[in-house]
Amino acid sequence: MLFSINSFKLVLLVLVALLALVIWRYSATALAGEVDKPRFMRALAATLAAVLFTLLSNHLLLFWLGWVGISLALQQLLLFYPERPRAQLAAHKKALSARLSETLLALAFALLYLQFDTASISQINLLLSSADAANPMLHSAAVLLVLVALLKCAQLPLHGWLIQVVEAPTPVSALLHAGIINLGGILLLLFAPLLDYSTIASALLLVAALVSTVLAALIMGTRISIKVRLAWSTVAQMGLMLVEIALGLYTLALLHLLAHSCYKAYAFLHSGNAVNHYLAAQLAGQTQPRARHWLLSLLLAAGLLGLTQQLLAFSSLSSAVLLLLAITVLLAPALMTADKRRIPRLLLALGYAIGLLALYFSLKTLLQPVMPTPHSISLAADLLSSVAFAGLFIVALLLRYQSHHKTMNKVFIWLNAGGYLDEWATRITLKIWPYSSRQLAEEQKLAALQELK
Structure with missing residues (x-):
């Protein structure tokens, strides 16, 4: 067919x-x-x-x-x-x-x-x-x-x-x-x-x-x-x-x-x-979570995922690590302000995290017959991915809070330039397939016509 x-x-x-x-x-x-x-x-x-x-x-x-x-x-x-x-x-x-x-x-x-x-x-x-x-x-x-x-x-x-x-x-x-x-x-x-x-x-x-x-x-x-x-x-x-x-x-x-x-x-x-949205956030006077807030959020997320693991098994270690980091990011803002509404905020964030986990497993169950997952997953590949995701989270936090340090500042500048990868790729691209701006070509053509007149 x-x-x-x-x-x-x-x-x-x-x-x-x-x-x-x-x-x-x-x-x-x-x-x-x-x-x-x-x-x-x-x-x-x-x-x-x-x-x-x-x-x-x-x-x-x-x-x-x-x-x-x-x-x-x-x-x-x-x-x-x-x-x-x-x-x-x-x-x-x-x-x-x-x-x-x-x-x-x-x-x-x-x-x-x-x-x-x-x-x-x-x-x-x-x-x-x-x-x-x-x-x-x-x-x-x-x-x-x-x-x-x-x-x-x-x-x-x-x-x-x-x-x-x-x-x-x-x-x-x-x-x-x-x-x-x-x-x-x-x-x-x-x-x-x-x-x-x-x-x-x-x-x-x-x-x-x-x-x-x-x-x-x-x-x-x-x-x-x-x-x-x-x-x-x-x-x-x-x-x-x-x-x-x-x-x-x-x-x-x-x-x-x-x-x-x-x-x-x-x-x-x-x-x-x-x-x-950006202006509204600035007017609200939002602050950044500190190291203790991230640590407490990580522990709470680990506990929540540990309870979830007792009911529903994760398909791989790397997927569990991704969920752990996502829930950590979700919980951290609820802990950063020490006021009488911290507990209600935290309970609301936990409820939201539980809802997202329920939605995640429900949709995975629905899609399983559509695109089945093989039973065997390479342990080495799973561990490599998990380490990479954890490393990404740590480096992102360092760039966020320690960018004033000399080493992290150099890393920030290099990342802000996109690692200069696109410049390198563009030079090679233009060597393989030269390019000239249409606007420039049209201007040159118009100038040539005017000279002929």
Whole structure:
């Protein structure tokens, strides 16, 4: 069959339909009065149609054509304001990254077709269960798919275009960060049997995504611009989702994908009110939790998770560590002010944490049949991820409270510059594919015409 639908695709189609409805209505209002609004709406419709075509495809060639179609349609949205040099540069870098990912995806699909003599994605996934464990062609295909996912999810160091496309209209940012950026994770979940087959590809994915997650999360904390912070947050969140996939936590990765999509759509479409929220926080005179508050919050979170473990087992150590740190961050603000309302605040925060845990386990249970998690998870990979998450939390606190120290100040400056990774990647990009501003080219053409006159 050229097209197919299953429970996993059905969940994704519902998500796409919800995002499409919200972003379409927002765009129709936000771009009212724009001369080129019809062009924007046509490009948006083409992008959404390409996404639906890709998700429904059960044929390697059709899937690849849909993948290319998404990039081409999105390119028109990124260049909605073609006179902006930064928008042109971001779209240029995105185009090069897209062409590279499309080439790698074509090579991976070619290897799969040559190995199994079929282009049916569902048939390939079934045949992988009986494939020889030492097949270099399949390992190569898995590694290529991992590279495609890393490129599509804008992982470091090829992340710069995602940070710079904030020059595009806000609906484009919402569509990109809430939907298109997830395609790398969706690709790996669709070919989960191939990833299970290749430990080499899983190890590569884990290391690359873990490094990207930690660095992007730390860099995000040094940013002031709301949309830029959200963009760095997307890089970190996509890295975390890829880490979950590398660990084999497919149910958690799907839940992460759905939650991130809904949150980022809301965050970008609601970003205009961020200044009001910031001013309200300043007027409220908020203070920062101290070391004892963080320690007490950590102990309370550990106790809560210990009680939860008696009722519901966690799927991995790393997922438990993430929940521990998240609940710690939730409880700390409730403890920092010593007044008569501290106990009610703490009880309210604990109730909120319990509610989030209940929601987490409920959604995981519902999604388990949709995207099952393999029973065996590598202990070494789980421990490495747990240590990385704990290290990220500690370094983030040091940057927050000890940035005046000489060493931490140097780290802060390096992170604030994005580790200079994008500058390095941009120089290489422009050497491979030279770029010149359209506006500059038009000005030079106009000047030449005037000289002829």
